[in-house]
Amino acid sequence: MTHVSVRRGLLYVSIAxxxxxxxxxxxxxxxxxxxxxxxxxxFWRFAAGAAVLLLARLLFGLGAPRHAEPLTNVQPARHTRRDPALSGSRHAGPRPVLRRARLAWRGSMLGRVLVTGVAMAVYQTAYFAAIAESGLAVATVVTIGATPVLVAAGGRLLLGERLSPAGLGAVAIALTGLAMLTLGDGSAAFSAAGVGWALLSAAGYAGVTLFNRASADEPYATATGGFVVGGLCLLPVAPAQGLLPSGDPLVSWAVVVYLGTVPTALAYGLFFTGLVAVRATTAAVISLVEPVGAAILGILLLGERLTPAAACGSVLLLGAVALLALKERGQVATPV
Structure with missing residues (x-):
């Protein structure tokens, strides 16, 4: 298991x-x-992300199982009589314990990467379907806005995480800011199908967050396996839209490399690592700054403008995220 402080976990989730x-x-x-x-x-996002993390594992050992850790707190067994569990040995020794640790790691990782990869493929595809039905604004506000609510409910029921009134207020302020930022131009067009797809996307993302919050596995190994499984799930559908990019190959493949490296391999690896130390709900609320970053990029690179409502929403959202992060750091052992 990767050991991360709360402060560093908050930083990792924020960078992600x-x-x-x-x-x-x-x-x-x-x-x-x-x-x-x-x-x-x-598909290319998952494929490139998996390739980057696999290369990092080969070069730096990133995400490799750490077999020695389960043995650090294990005392040598002292048996005075034959123990059937040791297959005829009088002393457990390191080999049987190491073998059990390896088998447990492989078994838990296999199930975890399958669930994570399928959930990733589901929420990515559902999000794009929501965009097609309702447009980017509604898809974004429903998907990203519903996620912390679902995570808070799931964290309370499944992980025993609790939010104080101050924490609930921070979540409410963050969701208000998100709505103002995303729907600030008044051009939203709701549809039942679009909202349904967006809620499915939010459920998938919330499931990934909760599932990996409860994990003791190596986060980068989980992310790598999740990308592989997610890519395989999307591969049968992707060719219908044209699998290989056209146009200038240098530009297209450079964008693929960036997409797979920064917002995929780096972001998901850091997010899963941060979940080791940060509450699931806090991580989900911090993730709400994603549209703020997108809005800043739109202003700097695309010449877009923020409406007054969207600007106020950004301030509210960032303030709520900062408040929740401070509460997380200050009350590590108590509910937020």
Whole structure:
């Protein structure tokens, strides 16, 4: 298990959310320059992310199982009589314990990466379906807004995490800020199908957050396996939208590399690592800064403007995230 302090966990989740904010712009650029549909973009995002983390594992050992850790608190067994569990040995010794640790790690990792990968594929595809039905604004506010609510409910029921009135107030302020930021131009168009797809996407994202919050596995290994499984889930559908990018290959593949490296491999690896130390609800609320980062990129790179309502929403959202992060640091042993 990776040991991370609360302060560092908050930093990791914040960096991940900021990096995710650049993913939308990179995906849109890949669509424009490479002519790829949203499912194909998601496929290449997973494929490139898995390749980057696998390369990092080969070069730096990132995400490799740490077999020695389960043995640090294990005292040598002292048996005065034959123990059937030791297959005829009088002393357990390191080998049987090491073998059990390896088998347990492999078993837990296999199930975890399968669930994580399928959930990733579901919420990515559902999010794009929500965009197609209701537009980007509604899809974003419902998906990202519903996630901390679902995570808070799931964290209370499944993980025993509790929010104080101050924590609940911070979540409410963050959701208000998100709505003002995303729907500030008044151009939203609701549809039942779009909202349904967005809620499915939020449920998938919340499931990934809760599932990996309860994990003791190596986060980068989980992310790598999740990308592989997610990519395999999307592969049968992606060719229908054109699997290979067209246009300038240098530009298209450079965007694929960036998309796989920063908002995918780096962001998810840091997010899963941060979940070791940070409450699931806090991590989900911090992730709400993603549209703020996207809005800043739109202003700096695309010449977009924020409406007064959107600007106020950004301030509210960032303030709520800062408040919840401070409460997390100050009350590590008590409810937020």
């Amino acid at each position: 959310a900021t990096a995710w904010g650049t993913g939308g712009a990179a995906g849109a650029l890949l669509h424009q320059t490479g002519g790829l549909g949203p499912v194909a973009v998601s």
